Amino acid sequence: MKITRRKLAAAALVPAAALAQNQPALPRNPDEELNAARDRAKGLSDALARQSVPMATEPAFQFKP
Amino acid sequence: MPAIPADVFFATIPELNARLASREISAEELARAFAARLEQLGPRFNALALPLPQHALRKALEVDKDIKHGRLRGPLQAIPYGVKDLISFAGQPTTWGARPFAGQVFDYSATVVQKLDAVGAVLTGKLAMVELAGGGGYRYASASLTGPGLNPWDRTRWAGGSSSGSAAAVAAGLVPFSLGSETSGSIVTPASYCGVTALRPTYGLVSRHGAMALAWTLDKLGPFAHTAEDCGLVLEAIAGKDSKDPGSAGKSFYYTPQYARPNKELRVGFARVDFAERAEAPARAAFAAALTVLKDTGVQLVETSLPQFPYGPVLSAVLAAEEASIFESFITSGKVEELADAAQIAGLKAALELPAKDYLKAQRIRRLIQEAFSRLFADVDALIAPGRPGPATKLDQRLDAGGPTAPAGTPPGFQGIIPAGNLAGLPALVLPCGFAENLPVALQLVGAPFSENTLLAIGREFQARTDWHKRRPPGV
Numbered sequence: 409m410k411i412t413r414r415k416l417a418a419a420a421l422v423p424a425a426a427l428a429q430n431q432p433a434l435p436r437n438p439d440e441e442l443n444a445a446r447d448r449a450k451g452l453s454d455a456l457a458r459q460s461v462p463m464a465t466e467p468a469f470q471f472k473p
Numbered sequence: 474m475p476a477i478p479a480d481v482f483f484a485t486i487p488e489l490n491a492r493l494a495s496r497e498i499s500a501e502e503l504a505r506a507f508a509a510r511l512e513q514l515g516p517r518f519n520a521l522a523l524p525l526p527q528h529a530l531r532k533a534l535e536v537d538k539d540i541k542h543g544r545l546r547g548p549l550q551a552i553p554y555g556v557k558d559l560i561s562f563a564g565q566p567t568t569w570g571a572r573p574f575a576g577q578v579f580d581y582s583a584t585v586v587q588k589l590d591a592v593g594a595v596l597t598g599k600l601a602m603v604e605l606a607g608g609g610g611y612r613y614a615s616a617s618l619t620g621p622g623l624n625p626w627d628r629t630r631w632a633g634g635s636s637s638g639s640a641a642a643v644a645a646g647l648v649p650f651s652l653g654s655e656t657s658g659s660i661v662t663p664a665s666y667c668g669v670t671a672l673r674p675t676y677g678l679v680s681r682h683g684a685m686a687l688a689w690t691l692d693k694l695g696p697f698a699h700t701a702e703d704c705g706l707v708l709e710a711i712a713g714k715d716s717k718d719p720g721s722a723g724k725s726f727y728y729t730p731q732y733a734r735p736n737k738e739l740r741v742g743f744a745r746v747d748f749a750e751r752a753e754a755p756a757r758a759a760f761a762a763a764l765t766v767l768k769d770t771g772v773q774l775v776e777t778s779l780p781q782f783p784y785g786p787v788l789s790a791v792l793a794a795e796e797a798s799i800f801e802s803f804i805t806s807g808k809v810e811e812l813a814d815a816a817q818i819a820g821l822k823a824a825l826e827l828p829a830k831d832y833l834k835a836q837r838i839r840r841l842i843q844e845a846f847s848r849l850f851a852d853v854d855a856l857i858a859p860g861r862p863g864p865a866t867k868l869d870q871r872l873d874a875g876g877p878t879a880p881a882g883t884p885p886g887f888q889g890i891i892p893a894g895n896l897a898g899l900p901a902l903v904l905p906c907g908f909a910e911n912l913p914v915a916l917q918l919v920g921a922p923f924s925e926n927t928l929l930a931i932g933r934e935f936q937a938r939t940d941w942h943k944r945r946p947p948g949v
Contacts, residue, residue, distance in 0.1 A: 434871075441815050445610075445823035449793065452827075455786035456834045467836030468843060469690070 477506040482646035483945055486548055486703045489649060493540070493551050500540065500551035500595065504533030507553035508597045511647040514949065515598065518623040518645060520638035522558035523566060523599040529553065532595045539593060548706045550593030555648040557639045558599040559606060559685035560694070562586055569685045570617050570635070571604035573803070573811040583683025584718070585652060585694055585711045592710050600638030600651055604812055606659055607635040608687045608796040609820030610789075612873045614866075616814035621868050624666060625946035626912050630865035633663030636697070640667040643697045645949045650698040650707050654684060656691045657788050657895045661917055664697055664903035665860030668913025670932070670942055671697040672704040675922045676898030677722030679708070680715030688795035689720060690836075691788075691895055700942055701902060701932030705730065708925060726925060733930030734854075736770045741918075741931070742777035742853035744886035750879045751886050753863030756914045759907025760859055763916055763939075766906075767857065770934040777853060780845035782838060784889035788896055790827065790835035797824035816873055839896050846897040850921035855928060857918055858887040860903050864912035894919050902928040905941040913941070 435441040481489070481498070492498045508526040515521025536551045561567045561579040568575050586596065601619040603611060614621035614631040622637025624630040625645040632641040636653025640663030643651055653660050655673045664671035672695045679694045686692060696707035705728035712726035748760040768774055803809055804821050812818050849856075862876060894901055902918045902925075916935075920928045936942050 435815075435819075438815065438819070441819040442822055445816070445819040446826065448610075448820075449823050449827055452786045452790050452793075453831050455783045456790060456831055456838065459783055459834075459838050461834065461837045461841065465837045465840050467833050468839040469836060 477502060481506070482510060483699065483943070484649065485699050486552055486649060486706050489552055490548050500533040500536040501530065503551055504529040504553055504595050504597065507648060511555065511598045511642065514645055514647055515638075515642065518625055518628065518632065518641045519617070519620040520601050520622065520632070520641040520645070520647065521598055522568060522570070522601045522619055522638060525562070525565065525596055525598050529595050529597040532590070536593045536595065546591070546593040547710070549589065549710050551595060552649055553595045553597045554589065555598045555600045555639065555642050555651045556586065556596065557602050557636050557651070557653045559602060559654060560586060560652060561683040562596065562599065565599070567599070568618055569605055570602035570619070571812060572618050573808045575618060579683070581683060584680035584715050586683065588711050588713070594710070597648060600642050602637055603635035604814065604817065605800070606654060606656060606685065606687045607817065608656065608792060609817035609824065610873060611814040612816035612871055613814060614868050614872065616812070616817055618813070622663070623868070624865045624912070625949060626668065627865070629868055630912060631666065631868055633666035633865060635659040636663050639697050640664050640669055640671070643667070643669045643699065644946055646945065650696055650703055652694055652711070653697055654692060654694050655895065656687045656792060658891045660695050660697070661860055661891055661901055661903055665915040665917070666865035666913070668905040668915065668941065668944065669697050670700055670704055670905065671695065671903045672708055672925065672929075673901040674708060674712065674925060675722070675900045677720050678712045678724060678726060678923065678925070680713070680718040680721055682715055682717035686799050688792045690791060690795065700936055701904065701929045702730070704902070705925070705929045724923060728929065729926055730930050730933055733926055736772045736931065736934055739772045739854045739927070739931065740775050740852070741767065741772045742775055742849070742856045743858065744778060744884070745776060746884045747858050747886040750883045751862060751888065752859055753877060753909065756859070756863045756909035759909055759914050763906035766938050767935060769938060770931065772931060775853060777849070777856070779885070779887050779890065779893060780842065780849065781885070782842050782845070782893070784842070784892040784896060787835045787838045787842070788892035790831050791839065791896070793824035793827045794832035796821065797827060801825065842893065843897050846893070846899065855918050855920045855924070855931065856887065856890065857916055858890050860915035860917045864909045864914055890917070890919060898922055900925050900928060902932045904932050904935055905944070906939070907941055913944070
């Protein structure tokens with residue numbers, strides 16, 4: 409099979425592209441960093457909201473009077 | 474004084490006991506040798522937070538006197554050890570691995586240190602860790618006052634976190650055992666990466682009094698050592714009721730492998746996909762071989778699945794809310810900016826804003842998780858999974874980017890077993906099980922609450938058939 413330079417270059421780029429998709433972009437300054445952390449917290453909130461919990465289920469604390 | 478034979482540095486606790494009993498070696502000789510080795514080699518792996526050679530020598534001389542007068546205090550008498558630098562030792566700095574706390578000194582020792590002191594163990598140093606045990610979520614291995622924890626097997630790789638020094642010090646033979654802590658993964662990860670045996674005890678079994686609080690309902694202290702048996706001996710010494718720890722379960726632990734149920738009666742749940750598609754390719758052969766060995770011990774391996782819950786988000790919400798409350802003044806005062814890792818700083822600040830409803834929802838889901846695991850453990854005695862899907866990450870690798878992902882449609886297996894086990898307060902035993910790319914990989918054996926003896930018995934059988942736990946890193 410003949411491999412052209414273009415095919416070779418495209419193949420070499422795939423892992424980097426896949427990796428870039430895997431990694432969230434790096435925040436550049438403290439404000440961006442904080443916003444990214446807030447976004448992650450919002451994501452948590454959304455994930456928790458999707459889970460249904462029976463009304464009678466109490467939080468898993470231990471209170472020892 | 475004669476030189477200590479090199480194999481002593483990698484000896485198990487019973488092997489050290491035999492040398493002490495035969496007077497081949499004294500507590501003083503052990504303390505001098507281990508303290509010097511920790512001081513000399515600890516910095517090579519960024520594993521050392523504080524050497525304590527003078528304390529070690531004083532304690533060892535006292536122990537030798539006790540032994541001479543027949544005051545025998547059990548298998549840890551004269552055995553050197555180190556503690557993660559979030560465990561206080563009276564009068565000496567306890568930095569929590571973080572620059573803003575570099576000058577912090579407590580006037581009391583943690584309960585675990587007092588307990589080990591009472592049985593004659595010899596503290597030789599404090600061990601390095603990720604700053605504030607990484608609760609804010611850190612991006613790089615360098616998130617530590619002492620620099621990135623370097624893996625004794627390959628210093629271009631991370632030792633794992635947050636108990637980096639506790640794992641690296643045992644792996645490099647700098648201490649026979651150490652103590653670390655886990656809120657979610659901080660014992661399992663470094664033990665897996667460094668190829669040492671470690672035990673995350675059931676929540677509440679070991680007092681946290683005198684240790685940094687990161688998340689009250691999640692924090693646990695546990696041992697790193699060379700074998701499952703050593704972990705059992707250490708756990709027996711540090712477990713027990715403590716009125717100074719509100720989370721204390723009020724239970725003691727006695728290491729009794731002689732009363733363990735025969736392996737053939739034990740059912741161990743696993744998900745085949747964890748050892749294949751979900752494991753990193755270089756580690757699959759080691760994991761497959763380990764499963765075969767485990768089967769050879771007589772246990773029945775049964776395919777099972779974890780209850781489906783959003784374990785990661787639930788754990789993150791509980792951790793964020795509790796750490797925000799614990800470190801509120803540290804965060805609002807601006808001292809948080811002195812931490813090393815930008816992601817950790819932002820994570821702690823954002824944690825202050827987590828709504829109460831999210832914390833409560835997470836704790837309610839956690840109740841369902843506990844109930845689901847209780848049902849699961851009616852069917853199996855333990856669960857087995859890789860400690861981590863592959864070997865230690867490279868030092869410069871982003872830790873918040875996620876590892877390699879399995880192809881779409883791959884069953885979840887036991888994905889999330891680390892947050893799941895921590896949310897349910899379950900014990901876990903880490904067993905080195907082979908190598909991938911010349912780096913160790915390990916299994917984690919997870920059991921029902923207070924089933925440590927079952928896990929240790931399985932671990933002991935596994936280690937009787939393998940020698941992965943006896944391997945030594947090159948050059949140490």
